[in-house]
Amino acid sequence: MKTRKLLPPLLLAPLVVAGLTPTVAQAASEPLSSVATWEMNEAPGASTMLDSSGHGVTGEIGSVVKTGVRVHGAVAYRFPYGAPNKTPADTPRLVTVNSSALNPGGRDFSVTIRYRTTHDFGNIMQKGQHGAKGGYWKLEAPHGKLTCLFRGLVNGKLVGKTVNSGVALNDGNWHTVTCLRTATRITMTIDGTKTRRAYGTTGTISNRVPMTIGGKVNCDQVKITCDFFTGDIDRISVDAG
Secondary structure (H helix, E strand, O other), X not given: OOOOOOOOOOOOOOOOOOOOOOOOHHHOOOOOEEEEEXXXXXXXXXXXXXXXXXXXXXXEEXXXXXXXXXXXXXXXXXXXXXXXXXXXXXXXXXXXXXOHHHOOEOOOEXXXXXXXXXXXXXXXXXXXXXXXXXXXXXXXXXXXXXXXXXXXXEOOEEEEEEEEOOOOOOOOXXXXXXXXXXXXXXXXXXXXXXXXXXXXXXXXXXXXXXXXXXOOOOOOOOOOOOOOOOEEEEEEEEEEO
């Protein structure tokens, strides 16, 4: 009888089924629920940023921000160029949302944004800022790399973790980025394909400062720069556990 040669077992790669790839939200300890969704597709001249989630978390649009801008197949808000340290501070460049629902507290918390820019600076959005009691979170773009920071209280002390995109995203194309904060890490997903992580706790975050889009609210361009964002934003959503 002829002896058969046994082949070694195959090393199987993890199976990823189209349409069933785990999402960032599914990586949270519990399913996340919508806090607010801003489609940012209001007509030109709009002064109110509407919340399509049904929770009524509306925002006030500064007079310098251009709404109803059609760009690269989308309708978006345009934040015109403004030097990040030029005086005087220019509050009408911001969109502000005053809601305590945008405080993560100790919950799993995620922010998803679709944006485009050709500049290498700017605070894109934040709730609170350095020096704010109760911690803060923000998305900014130093050197064109999107950076996500959560800084909260752990046993009475502020502890922060940061994760960035690893590559510059200021190529003028639309990019969709989700930043998820859980009890043990921050996870950033870029355009649904690239994942970056930073491990560690970021504690409890709760402050009374309005959430701003386009820069800081407490700045004077002398001691504290406003770090204005220049570019277009198409959509933002916030979810929490």
